[in-house]
Amino acid sequence: MNQNVEIFDLKDKNQYRTASNYDLIAMVKARGYHQLFIPKHILESLVYGFTDKEFIHLSGETGTAKSSLILTLANEPENMRLLCKYLGLVFKPLFLFEIEMCLFETPGELTQNKVLKDGNTYLEDSILVSALRVAPSKSEFYYPVIYLKEMGRVHTSAVQGGLLNLISTSDITLPDQSRIPGGHASIITDSNYCAMEDATHTLVVQDEALKRRTPLNLMLNTLTASEEQKIMESLVQNMGLQLDVPVIRKIIRIGSMVRQNRKEGNLLSLSPPTIFGYLAAYKMKMKLPHMELAIVLSNTLLGNATRDDRKIVDSLLQSLNDERVFTGRRSTFTDDVI
Numbered sequence: 001m002n003q004n005v006e007i008f009d010l011k012d013k014n015q016y017r018t019a020s021n022y023d024l025i026a027m028v029k030a031r032g033y034h035q036l037f038i039p040k041h042i043l044e045s046l047v048y049g050f051t052d053k054e055f056i057h058l059s060g061e062t063g064t065a066k067s068s069l070i071l072t073l074a075n076e077p078e079n080m081r082l083l084c085k086y087l088g089l090v091f092k093p094l095f096l097f098e099i100e101m102c103l104f105e106t107p108g109e110l111t112q113n114k115v116l117k118d119g120n121t122y123l124e125d126s127i128l129v130s131a132l133r134v135a136p137s138k139s140e141f142y143y144p145v146i147y148l149k150e151m152g153r154v155h156t157s158a159v160q161g162g163l164l165n166l167i168s169t170s171d172i173t174l175p176d177q178s179r180i181p182g183g184h185a186s187i188i189t190d191s192n193y194c195a196m197e198d199a200t201h202t203l204v205v206q207d208e209a210l211k212r213r214t215p216l217n218l219m220l221n222t223l224t225a226s227e228e229q230k231i232m233e234s235l236v237q238n239m240g241l242q243l244d245v246p247v248i249r250k251i252i253r254i255g256s257m258v259r260q261n262r263k264e265g266n267l268l269s270l271s272p273p274t275i276f277g278y279l280a281a282y283k284m285k286m287k288l289p290h291m292e293l294a295i296v297l298s299n300t301l302l303g304n305a306t307r308d309d310r311k312i313v314d315s316l317l318q319s320l321n322d323e324r325v326f327t328g329r330r331s332t333f334t335d336d337v338i
Contacts, residue, residue, distance in 0.1 A: 005227050007037060007234055010082055016040075017086070024227065026234070030076035034276045036065055037231050042218055046073065047083045049186055049216045050094060050143045055167050056188040057151070057211075060220035063272030066190040069220070070096070070147055080143075095142035097131035100149050101189070104128075107162030111174055128166065129174065135185035144185035151189040151206075160207035167213055222259065223275075228252050231275055232282065241286050247293065250320050251278050254297055257316050267313070269306040277301050294320055 008019040009026050019025060021041040029035040046069070049056045060066050073079050074096040084091035104110050104126075112123045125133065128146070135144040151160070166172055169183035193206055223231070232248045255273030262268060271277070281300040285293055294317040305313045 005224075005230070007230055008040075010079065013086065016082075024231070027072055028076050028078045028082070030072040030079075033068055033072050033075070035235070036069060036072055037227075037275075038065070038069055038220075042069075042220065043083060044087060045216060045218055046188075047080065047087060047089065049188070050080075050145055051084070051089050051092075053143075053169075053183060053186045054216050055214050056186060056216040056218065057214045058188060058190045058218050058220065059193050060190075061192060061222055061272065063274050064220040064222060065274075066220055067149065070145075070188060070190070074145065092141060092143050095138045095144045097135075097144070097146045097185075098149065099127055099131065099147065101151055101159075102149075104159050104162075107158055108175070110159065110162045110166060123176075129180070132166065132172065132182070132185065133180050136181055139184050146185050146187045148187065148189040151191040151193075157207045160210045164209055164213060167210075225252050225256050228255075228275060228278065232278055235275070235279055236282065239283075241283065244282075244286070247285055248278075248282060250293060251281050251297065251301070254316055254320070255301060257319070258302070261312060261316075267305065267309050269309045270302060270304055270313075273301060 005023055006019070007024045007026055008015040010016060010028060016025065019040050022039055024037040025040050025043055027036045027038060027043075046056065046058075048054075050073075058066050058070070074094040077093040080093055081091045083089075109126060111126050111129050113126055115122050115124050128148075131146050135146070138144045148163075167182075167187060171179040172182045173179055191206075229245075229248055229252055232252070233243060233245070236243050236248070255278055258267055258270055258273050262270070262272065277300070281296055284300060285291065285296045288296070297317065298313070302313050302317075
């Protein structure tokens with residue numbers, strides 16, 4: 001992978017054309033969401049998948065912006081418009097059907113729900129089947145996308161296997177033998193399967209048949225420290241805040257150490273560090289310059305630590321005065337600088 005990743009603005013055609021596959025693209029910010037910086041090849045692959053009505057599996061650790069990416073593409077159509085324009089694809093906005101996979105405890109619930117009405121029990125279409133029925137009516141003006149949230153987190157592999165009957169480009173036969181047309185929507189699911197060795201995740205085994213049915217398998221990686229620093233500097237400058245690179249580096253180093261501890265099964269009381277968690281700490285430090293950075297971090301990025309985890313947190317904060325920093329290589333501490 002390219003170790004000299006740069007940031008390019010999606011709104012600037014010349015910048016976008018200049019970016020390499022692994023450079024980060026600053027997306028158009030969707031209302032209610034943070035601005036995202038996503039590798040160019042991930043954005044292009046997603047847009048291709050949506051326009052070609054593919055089944056897409058987006059994997060990555062918690063905090064890598066999987067769901068935010070999908071929702072940003074859907075809620076800010078300018079992102080889709082620009083990407084389609086640059087790729088020579090027909091532009092239509094996304095019409096997103098958001099479906100929580102935790103709703104389905106058995107394979108049968110993927111297609112039908114039992115409802116009680118007037119003292120009698122009836123079967124009605126599941127939310128997933130309802131979305132599949134509606135998708136064809138949306139395809140003239142939109143790219144319909146069925147978003148199955150959190151694959152593998154809380155349900156069994158049997159439920160995953162039940163999806164095989166619903167992921168089809170031909171007619172889909174339901175339990176009552178009625179049929180609905182398939183192939184009118186792309187289906188995307190996000191998961192943490194790429195992080196199965198991570199101590200913070202407990203996952204069921206991914207169904208092999210479903211895995212083979214997925215033509216697009218994309219993975220969002222945790223950003224390196226150097227990538228995080230470039231994003232932080234860009235955000236700080238865009239917000240008109242004073243730029244203090246040493247403070248940014250120290251905040252990122254603490255976040256990187258938290259992430260490494262979580263991989264080892266420690267500091268699980270803390271949320272996975274994110275760019276906007278870093279930004280909250282930085283803003284507080286800039287507006288309260290008299291406050292020690294260790295205190296700022298204790299009240300922001302590290303504020304949720306339990307009493308047991310505070311011992312580790314205190315040792316991390318002591319390292320703020322250590323000149324060693326976290327390198328651009330993931331999960332590697334050396335005496336090099338970023």
